[in-house]
Amino acid sequence: MPKVLISDKMDPLAAQIFRNRGVEVDEITGKTPEELKAIIGQYDGLAIRSSTKVTKDILSAATNLKVVGRAGIGVDNVDIPAASAAGVVVMNTPFGNSITTAEHAIALMFALARDLPEADKSTQAGKWEKNRFMGVEVTGKTLGLIGAGNIGSIVADRAIGLRMKVVAFDPFLTPERAVDMGVEKVTLDELLSRADFITLHTPLTDSTRNILSAENLAKTKKGVRIVNCARGGLIDEAALKAALDSGHVAGAALDVFVTEPAKESPLFGTPGFISTPHLGASTNEAQVNVAIQVAEQMADFLMTGGVTNALNMPSLSAEEAPKLKPYMALAERLGALVGQLEGDAIKNVAIEVEGAAAELNQKPITGAVLKGLMGVYSDTVNMVNAPFLAKERGLDVREVRHDREGDYHTLVRVSVTTEQGEKSVAGTLFANSEPRLVEIFGVKVEADLVGTMLYVVNEDAPGFIGRLGTKLGEAGVNIGTFHLGRRTAGGEAVLLLSLDTPAPEPAMWDICRLPGVKTVKSLRF
Known part of the structure; x- marks a missing residue:
């Protein structure tokens, strides 16, 4: 036992x-x-x-x-x-805390709307300052959701019940899913300019850290009220204090902080600020x-032997695991690649396998692709919940198995649909064990997807590689490996470089300004 x-x-x-x-x-x-x-x-x-x-x-x-x-x-x-x-x-x-966290966000929104903590404190002090606490109604106001996943969708449902208009910014929210939720999908800038209340429901990743920065807070509507029950670090706390002090932000309520337990904060004591000690999940x-x-x-x-919500293990049988392990490593890297390059615009995903890969259980391969793809935006994604998260966000996921023989003994292709059409990346296994990229967006490029990489799309022209290397060298960045492909001579070329250290931001801007450069992105595997 x-x-x-x-x-x-x-x-x-x-x-x-x-x-x-x-x-x-x-x-x-x-x-x-x-x-x-x-x-x-x-x-x-x-x-x-x-x-x-x-x-x-x-x-x-x-x-x-x-x-x-x-x-x-x-x-x-x-x-x-x-x-x-x-x-x-x-x-x-x-997902056990979803409803509780969503309800806490709604509670804080009401507390901000009617300045309840200060009104309570004033009344219990015997002041009866009725004219001091002039609140606002939530009915008819616009709620901006930053993150429309499981918790965000519950908040949206409650807000719609309160007769609020809900707009949402989420890289993976499809128009179809937005319609189902009853919300309007918008860009981040549009959300900031329109929302009367903003609630955050996104994990803390490199792309979401300080998503409400000083710059973005300045884009908000004057008098906006902000609620964060998601993760500390999504809001620049110093910038939020400045916005509260200036009156641009009418109120803010945080249940989470950059440093916890939050025994001190620049926000404490600021007029219009409400805080709770990470109570999002604290209900019976x-x-x-x-x-x-x-x-x-x-x-x-x-x-x-059943596996659910494991963070470090796929749902595999003991017999399948050894065979599938290298394929899953390849699939996860392909998903991470296309996610980093096209994540904000992806509507549909297709995972195709052929050759030796077509003879295996495709579910773990699909799960690995989705783990890599969703991992770009989620800090809790795993092999088990990645398909659920993709479905929840309205992504249409297709699996295709080909019996045909191709150029490689085994091939995994990940295709995504965006507003610009379909784009795909493909990879194979060298020596049946080493994942290798062989194609990116229609261009043949062989590369190992490891560590820190730089992705560059440029017009094929003499001297470009030298100029690129010079810019990286001036920034003290060493190139580990260099992979090049092009559609036609003199046409569009793709470069993938593995770097010993990430290129600093000034160097990235210098590369962007090189003649003929179309796209520059830093990648991490």
Whole structure:
């Protein structure tokens, strides 16, 4: 019988589910790291919340551990690389807190609209300042969603029920999905200029960090009110304070901060500012939901081998894994490539396999493509939830299997539909194990997709490669490998360079200004 330790306080239903499924369970909470290390060796599973820190040191003592289940979405307290190296599956429950977090965002929006915290404080102080607290109605106002995924869609539904107009900015929101949600899809700049209220529901990635920067805050409508229950770091906190002080932003409510616990912040004490201590998931219902989900997921894995919401393991059988591993690595890199190049505009995705790849289970290959594609914009995507996230955002995903023989013994092609038409990238395996790009947007280019890379599209002309190398050299950037392809002599050429270090922004601008350059993008694999 498998044995699980619940090391953080969790709803009693979790332990009951384990027992009902035939899993022995101990509930021992509040242990120090040394105490946990002394007992963890006897357990097959570890169920945690946010208190227990699953470090490399703990994992080294967990000689029988097979799975760590986090009741909640954040896994900052788990050393995932160390868990992977030890063969320990790490699971979370990414959707258990959705309704609770969405409702908290709506609650903060109302608090801003009517200045409730200050009105409460004033009234309890016996002041009765009725004329001081002149609020605004939410009815008829425009709500701007930055991020229209699971939580954002729930907020939209509630806001529409309040007779608000909802506009949304989301790179993966299709027009069809927007219609289903009852929202209008817009650009970020249009959202900033139109929204009376802005709520953020996007993960923190390189592309979303400080998405509400000083520059973007200046683009907002005067008197806008801003709510963030998603991730600290999406808003430049110093810039937000300045916007509040100037009166351009009428109010802001944050449940999350760049540094947590937020014992101090430049925003504290600023008129119009409301804060809560990361309460997005703090309801009785949410705690029950995530406890039930983590127990069910872990029991499935320990009793049947089923894998759900794993962050470091695909849903594969033991027989399929060795054969599919290199194909999945290739597929994930192709997805990451097309996502970084065309992510904002993608409407549909097609994954085609031919040759040896057509003889395998295509689902893990598709999952790997979507993991790479969605990973450009999500910090919680994995092999299991990537297809769900793609479907939720309205992406039409097709799988195509070809029996034909092509130029390569095996080939994986990822095609995406954008407003400019269909674009595709393709790759193969060298020596049946090494992923290799062989085509990008119709141009034959052979390249390893690894580390930091630079993608350049230019007019094929004598001397260009030398000028490009000079600009990188002047910036102190060393070129590792150089890959070149072109449509025709003198036509459009594509360069893929692997770099020892990322090119600094001034160098990127210098390259953009080189004669004949059409596109320059930094890539990361």
